[in-house]
Amino acid sequence: MDSEIKALVIKCFDIYSRKTKIAEHIDSNELINLVLSKKHHYNPNKGSFNTYFATITKHSMIVLYKKDEERIKLVISRNNKINQLLND
Numbered sequence: 001m002d003s004e005i006k007a008l009v010i011k012c013f014d015i016y017s018r019k020t021k022i023a024e025h026i027d028s029n030e031l032i033n034l035v036l037s038k039k040h041h042y043n044p045n046k047g048s049f050n051t052y053f054a055t056i057t058k059h060s061m062i063v064l065y066k067k068d069e070e071r072i073k074l075v076i077s078r079n080n081k082i083n084q085l086l087n088d
Contacts, residue, residue: 002036005053009035012057025068026061034060 009032017023038056042049 001039004049005036005039006032008050008053009057012054013061016058016061022061022065026064031057031060031064034064 010028013023013026013028013031035053035056038060039053042052
């Protein structure tokens, strides 16, 4: 099951990297590990394998992108504060 999930995550990652610029900021190994950590929630009686894990992959990509975006904003604000203190 893990190899099938990895293949699906890589496929989704490649598709999103062609369509959006979000994938530029995401580490694929971190994405795979995040999706694999959610595999115990999968219930085959409630939905298809591809749909469930593609949705989890998309959501995980957004979460990782937001974390990276917040980190970048924090570094920029810190640099601005340092520059302001040095200029005073």
